[in-house]
Amino acid sequence: MSEEKKRVGMIGTKERYFQPEIEMISAGDLADLQLKRLQETVANCYSNINFYKNALDAAGISPKDIKSLDDLCKLPFTTKQDMRDAYPFDLFAINVHDNVQRLHASSGTTGNATVVGYTQQDIDNWGDCFARAIAQVGGGSESILQVAYGYGLFTGGLGAHEGGIRIGATILPMSSGNTRRQVQMMRDFGVDILACTPSYALLIADTAIELGFDPAKDFPISGAILGAEPCSEGMRKEIERKLGVTVVDIYGLSEVMGPGVSCECRYQNGLHVAEDHFIIEIVDPKTLLPLPDGEWGEVVFTTLSKQCSPLLRYRTRDISRIIPGACDCGRTLRRMDRITGRTDDMLIIRGVNVFPSQFQQVIAAFPEVTSYYQIILSREHTLDKVTLNVETVADFDFDEIKKIESLQHRITAELKSNLQVSVDVKVVEPKSIERSEGKAKRVIDLR
Template sequence: MIYNKEMETLSREEMQKIQLERLKKTVAHAYENVEFHKNSFAQAGIKPEDIQTLDDLQKIPFMKKTDLRENYPFGLFAVGMDQVARIHGSSGTKGKPTVVGYTKKDIENWSEVVARSICLAGGRPGDIFHNAYGYGLFTGGLGLHYGIEQMGAVVVPISGGNTSRQITLIQDFLPRGLSGTPSYILNIVEEMKRLGLDPRESSVEYGIFGAEPWSEEMREQLETELNIKAVDIYGLSEVMGPGISCECHEGQDGLHIAEDHFYAEIVDPKTSEVLPYGEQGELVFTSLTKEAFPVLRYRTGDIASLNPEPCVCGRTSLRMSRIKGRVDDMLIIRGVNVFPTEIESVLLSFKELAPHYQVVIERDGALDRFEVHCELTPEYSELGEDTSKLVKQICHRIKDMLGVSVLLKMVAPYSIQRSESKAIRIVDNRNVAKVSS
């Protein structure tokens, strides 16, 4: 089943015609109802009527996450509270949280794009779907929930955490679909094994995973451990939530963007220059149908590229690559730019290692010291073998593949902290060291 087949197989010209019509309406709506956008346009010396082509979008200044924090809580809403149906927001761990709103129509559109995503993953009406994304202000849980219902599947709103109960319900309810952060799903797999269960024998056939960057090696591990098809879903609350794009199970080669609702660009993170298809840079989104919280050229901070070629599944929608990492998560190790997912790719190529790791940054005098902490699998740890040779092999592979030398620390199984939502891949102790000194 292909959800909304007509919209997903339009020619590029037909899709761009729809996008331009919706862009003009969104620009006018944002300008007329949000002081921030009116001031932004004034500073750029433009007005809504200056946006007559999709290329004219480049005249509009970028939005950044700091703009949301500076207009906390409701300063970027384009409708009154009598029209807002729901509010979501970030955790606010780095200052003021980001707050976004949705009208009833926004919720309906969001449900539709998530329903499309589930169909892309191989879902069908009547499926029982185990939703292990967290519910609450985080958009993952409720975003998937409404899309599952919209598609005609049966949602199990388990949320995150309580891993033993997750396993019980998977055994008893026999879901065909599964969603959650890949790191937490691996925690479930790990616990199944500890209980003497074989994850490959579960009823799950496909999984929709996201909310954190994850590598192809992580996908391979998930598919092998659970005997499923694992696809990547993308979203962020500032633009909508999960469902902005999703991989198809046929190709697993880039995430199909719901282009009738979102316009995507790739820009150079340093120069802000718009880059052509195929080139890697920072992902920028403009909403085309949002009523409560329209966003114009929002810089996501995520690194990706765009591909306009038709997919093997028959869809013609623009595809974005899987997220390589975030601009602010990029590590500069002795002058070389490295993303945690690149380190993950190397680590998961060693069968002796569990899929849990952290990059720990320490201050060593005037320099930064990077340590990669990784776990042995329980099976390999029980052998009691000397790990010095393995450490040398891993360090050599990292040096060969990424061009950097790192200090590698091997730790015992289960010693790296597990997360019930997004995995903590980078532990920066530099400020801690500064305060203690």
């Protein structure tokens, strides 16, 4: 990183907070706030959403029964299927013609889309959550924020945009695509913060380098807020090195709000949950019983401030854990670990459960290869066959067959020992795997 970047950027600068009164709230004050908001949320759900009135009646719970946060576990769960069944507006607490400012929806590749409505207050709260992430990479009202998430029904683009508004930054609403133009404007406009998916950040960095720039030295960019897909530590380091930035991981899902439900601080040691707006639980996906801090399970969120689309105990299908203990940054909001997978994305290969992110973690240890990879599942006779294509770094010598074989052999052995799965590894030349301007397509299932 250049001297200039060190001076203006993150390194050696003081931690920035957007809402210290919340981000450093005491445990007692947070519990009081959460209980008050939980009681309001349950009352809102019961009075205004038939689905919840029926579910609470069936469980024998009335809003008055919520006397402490421990009563949360008495509430029924909400699933993605419940949201699909409610298509389009049956889970809204407000008539869509009244104070609903905006609608977002999931892509709905299987079945109905899940639709979420936002009042102005909901949008402002969302902006606050994302603005905390901007502050965590050193951004503020003087920043120029390049939003390269897609704008549209997907919550990435407009979520980041609202964060920029709340913190008073200058927003460059690029949306995704047109990567050369992204690079040109990043440089010409002096962008200091980028928000997009990790795979797109890498593509922007590589495109800048191809165009003859060294963004780590020549561009003022110093922070990146990346989310909507998993990012291994190796991929994070690669983006940080190529762009000369601090990368923080942001998490969220449209059903619950959008990006900003939780976000890393610059210690990069877990994502602080916006606990003033959400209660997080980790449950055993089979028994649905809450798990203690530190144990891995399915992430469940209850919204605390949403007016239009409140959710009680929404099962995200994402796998994570609560990281015990305090963070060095001084924030008191609890941290969840990075998502290791989704119960949806889990691949079952010859009876073994594997997440695509585990492949990424293994290959990150090999300096000869990059973060561009693809997993191809096929069937040979009656057995599953797994092929991993992974691109090498630019200066890898493809003329030396022995070197290629040795590398493939070592990656295969490491995958076997980590995942208990036999994988046919093929190292391929740079740029032979299709690039993505949004979420990367990591798995091709031909079975």
